[in-house]
Amino acid sequence: MKKQEFENGIYITKSKNFDDVFNEYIRSADIRERTFSSRKQLYSKIIKKYLGHIDITKINYDLIQELLNNYEKTYSHNTCKVVKSIINIVFVYAYYIKRIPYSRLNISGKKETKNNTITIAQFNTLIESLSHPTSIKR
Numbered sequence: 001m002k003k004q005e006f007e008n009g010i011y012i013t014k015s016k017n018f019d020d021v022f023n024e025y026i027r028s029a030d031i032r033e034r035t036f037s038s039r040k041q042l043y044s045k046i047i048k049k050y051l052g053h054i055d056i057t058k059i060n061y062d063l064i065q066e067l068l069n070n071y072e073k074t075y076s077h078n079t080c081k082v083v084k085s086i087i088n089i090v091f092v093y094a095y096y097i098k099r100i101p102y103s104r105l106n107i108s109g110k111k112e113t114k115n116n117t118i119t120i121a122q123f124n125t126l127i128e129s130l131s132h133p134t135s136i137k138r
Protein backbone atom coordinates (compact mmCIF):
# COMPACT_ATOMS: atom_id res chain seq x y z
CA MET A 1 0.00 0.00 0.00
CA LYS A 2 1.31 3.41 -0.80
CA LYS A 3 0.83 6.19 1.70
CA GLN A 4 0.13 9.59 0.23
CA GLU A 5 1.14 12.69 2.11
CA PHE A 6 0.31 16.18 1.02
CA GLU A 7 3.45 18.35 0.95
CA ASN A 8 3.83 21.75 -0.68
CA GLY A 9 0.67 21.34 -2.73
CA ILE A 10 1.52 17.91 -4.17
CA TYR A 11 0.99 14.33 -3.06
CA ILE A 12 4.11 12.40 -2.05
CA THR A 13 3.69 8.62 -2.29
CA LYS A 14 5.51 6.37 0.16
CA SER A 15 5.50 2.59 0.16
CA LYS A 16 4.30 0.74 3.22
CA ASN A 17 5.42 -2.66 4.25
CA PHE A 18 3.07 -5.28 5.65
CA ASP A 19 4.14 -4.45 9.21
CA ASP A 20 3.17 -0.78 8.80
CA VAL A 21 -0.28 -1.69 7.52
CA PHE A 22 -0.82 -4.32 10.23
CA ASN A 23 0.08 -1.79 12.94
CA GLU A 24 -2.31 0.79 11.44
CA TYR A 25 -5.05 -1.82 11.33
CA ILE A 26 -4.50 -3.08 14.88
CA ARG A 27 -4.51 0.48 16.29
CA SER A 28 -7.80 1.29 14.61
CA ALA A 29 -9.54 -2.08 15.00
CA ASP A 30 -12.70 -2.15 17.05
CA ILE A 31 -12.21 -5.61 18.54
CA ARG A 32 -12.30 -7.19 21.99
CA GLU A 33 -9.15 -7.16 24.09
CA ARG A 34 -8.70 -10.93 23.84
CA THR A 35 -8.99 -10.84 20.03
CA PHE A 36 -6.58 -7.91 19.92
CA SER A 37 -4.02 -9.80 22.04
CA SER A 38 -4.27 -13.07 20.12
CA ARG A 39 -3.96 -11.36 16.72
CA LYS A 40 -1.01 -9.31 17.86
CA GLN A 41 0.68 -12.38 19.36
CA LEU A 42 0.19 -14.54 16.25
CA TYR A 43 1.32 -11.70 14.04
CA SER A 44 4.51 -11.18 16.06
CA LYS A 45 5.24 -14.91 16.36
CA ILE A 46 4.49 -16.08 12.81
CA ILE A 47 3.62 -13.44 10.23
CA LYS A 48 5.93 -10.52 11.02
CA LYS A 49 9.24 -12.26 10.43
CA TYR A 50 8.00 -13.67 7.12
CA LEU A 51 5.96 -10.82 5.60
CA GLY A 52 6.47 -7.80 7.86
CA HIS A 53 9.39 -6.29 5.95
CA ILE A 54 7.87 -6.71 2.47
CA ASP A 55 6.12 -3.87 0.63
CA ILE A 56 2.43 -4.81 0.81
CA THR A 57 2.01 -4.28 -2.94
CA LYS A 58 4.69 -6.93 -3.58
CA ILE A 59 3.04 -9.69 -1.54
CA ASN A 60 1.36 -12.26 -3.75
CA TYR A 61 -0.35 -15.63 -3.53
CA ASP A 62 2.93 -17.57 -3.70
CA LEU A 63 4.46 -15.78 -0.70
CA ILE A 64 1.38 -16.32 1.44
CA GLN A 65 1.05 -19.96 0.41
CA GLU A 66 4.72 -20.53 1.17
CA LEU A 67 4.25 -19.07 4.65
CA LEU A 68 1.24 -21.32 5.31
CA ASN A 69 3.04 -24.38 3.95
CA ASN A 70 6.04 -23.74 6.20
CA TYR A 71 3.94 -23.35 9.33
CA GLU A 72 1.43 -26.13 8.73
CA LYS A 73 4.11 -28.59 9.77
CA THR A 74 4.56 -26.88 13.14
CA TYR A 75 1.17 -25.40 13.97
CA SER A 76 -2.36 -26.76 14.06
CA HIS A 77 -4.81 -26.39 11.21
CA ASN A 78 -6.81 -23.94 13.32
CA THR A 79 -3.77 -21.74 14.00
CA CYS A 80 -2.97 -21.67 10.27
CA LYS A 81 -6.57 -20.63 9.55
CA VAL A 82 -6.25 -17.75 12.02
CA VAL A 83 -2.93 -16.70 10.43
CA LYS A 84 -4.62 -16.67 7.02
CA SER A 85 -7.49 -14.68 8.51
CA ILE A 86 -5.12 -12.05 9.94
CA ILE A 87 -3.38 -11.69 6.57
CA ASN A 88 -6.77 -11.35 4.90
CA ILE A 89 -7.91 -8.70 7.40
CA VAL A 90 -4.78 -6.63 6.76
CA PHE A 91 -5.30 -6.75 2.99
CA VAL A 92 -8.98 -5.84 3.34
CA TYR A 93 -7.99 -2.96 5.62
CA ALA A 94 -5.35 -1.78 3.12
CA TYR A 95 -7.85 -2.00 0.26
CA TYR A 96 -10.51 0.03 2.06
CA ILE A 97 -8.06 2.69 3.17
CA LYS A 98 -6.79 3.07 -0.37
CA ARG A 99 -10.09 2.77 -2.22
CA ILE A 100 -12.62 4.06 0.28
CA PRO A 101 -10.98 6.75 2.42
CA TYR A 102 -14.15 7.52 4.36
CA SER A 103 -14.37 3.94 5.69
CA ARG A 104 -12.27 4.86 8.74
CA LEU A 105 -14.12 8.04 9.63
CA ASN A 106 -15.29 8.21 13.21
CA ILE A 107 -18.56 9.94 13.84
CA SER A 108 -18.87 11.76 17.10
CA GLY A 109 -21.01 14.52 18.43
CA LYS A 110 -23.77 15.07 20.86
CA LYS A 111 -25.80 11.92 21.28
CA GLU A 112 -29.51 12.37 21.43
CA THR A 113 -31.32 10.85 24.34
CA LYS A 114 -35.00 10.21 24.16
CA ASN A 115 -37.10 10.96 27.17
CA ASN A 116 -39.56 8.09 27.38
CA THR A 117 -41.14 9.23 30.63
CA ILE A 118 -44.52 10.83 31.08
CA THR A 119 -45.63 13.45 33.54
CA ILE A 120 -48.01 12.76 36.44
CA ALA A 121 -50.76 14.65 34.59
CA GLN A 122 -50.25 12.49 31.47
CA PHE A 123 -50.27 9.35 33.63
CA ASN A 124 -53.53 10.39 35.33
CA THR A 125 -55.13 11.14 31.95
CA LEU A 126 -54.05 7.72 30.68
CA ILE A 127 -55.48 5.94 33.75
CA GLU A 128 -58.71 7.90 33.47
CA SER A 129 -59.11 7.04 29.78
CA LEU A 130 -58.42 3.36 30.48
CA SER A 131 -60.92 3.35 33.37
CA HIS A 132 -63.74 4.65 31.19
CA PRO A 133 -63.29 3.29 27.69
CA THR A 134 -65.60 4.63 25.04
CA SER A 135 -67.43 2.15 22.93
CA ILE A 136 -66.97 2.35 19.22
CA LYS A 137 -70.14 1.91 17.21
CA ARG A 138 -69.94 0.35 13.80
